[in-house]
Amino acid sequence: MTIRLRAHHLLCLLTYVGKGYSSAFTANYDGIAERLSRGEDILLVSGPDDICARLLDEPEPHCLRDSASARDQLAARDVEDLLTRPIHAGARLDLDAATLVRMRQAFSTGLVRKACEGCEWSALCSTVAAGNYRDTRLQRPAETENCPF
Template sequence: MTVRLRAHHLLCLLTYVGKGYSPAFTANYDAIAERLSRGEDILLVSGPDDVCAPLLDGPEPHCLNESVSERDRLAARDVEDLLALPIQPGVRLDLDAATLARMRRAFSAGGVRKACCGCEWNELCGAIAAGGFPDTRVQRSAVPR
């Protein structure tokens, strides 16, 4: 299977520790984190993705807002520069251990955080990064599991 992600969720997955907007959101994200940790690939999409799914049934889901699309644009640019790969809808990515480590180093250094400005989770994510990413749910070992 493939995990469908919008660009800014490439950053969110770096610090995800099991906190979210609702119990349904967190349960869904836990399942996605497990799938990514097992090595499922990522298909980049435009707009709501697998992470957003539990929010779409609510009134006025924020994942449809223009500000979220702007986060996607900023994240895509930063991750594209970091990985020297196109980050756009339709592209597939393999989040191997080396790529995950590289993205986390850049996140810690502030190199891929433009999309995080104004996000309600920014402070939590910064603390997780500053602490060395303890208890993050997306983990990849150097060898396939």
């Protein structure tokens, strides 16, 4: 199967440690992290994705706000520059161990953090990155063998 993700969630996944907006949201996110860890590929989408799914029943889901779309645009540009490949709706991405390590290194140095400005989770993500991504839910089998963190 394929996991549908919006661009800024490519960054959120890097530091996800099991915290979220609600228990239903977290359970869904845990499942997505597990599926990605097993090697499922990503289809980039515009707007709400598989992570947002548990928030869409709220009266005013933040995933429909312009700020989420702006984060998507910033993240897409940063990740596209980093990976030197198109990051847009309809593109597919395999988040293999080498790509995950590369993205986490760029995240740690601030190279791909423009989309994170003003995000309520930014401080937590900074703490996770500073802790060498310990306890993150997204892990690829070869990552632990080759990861410099």
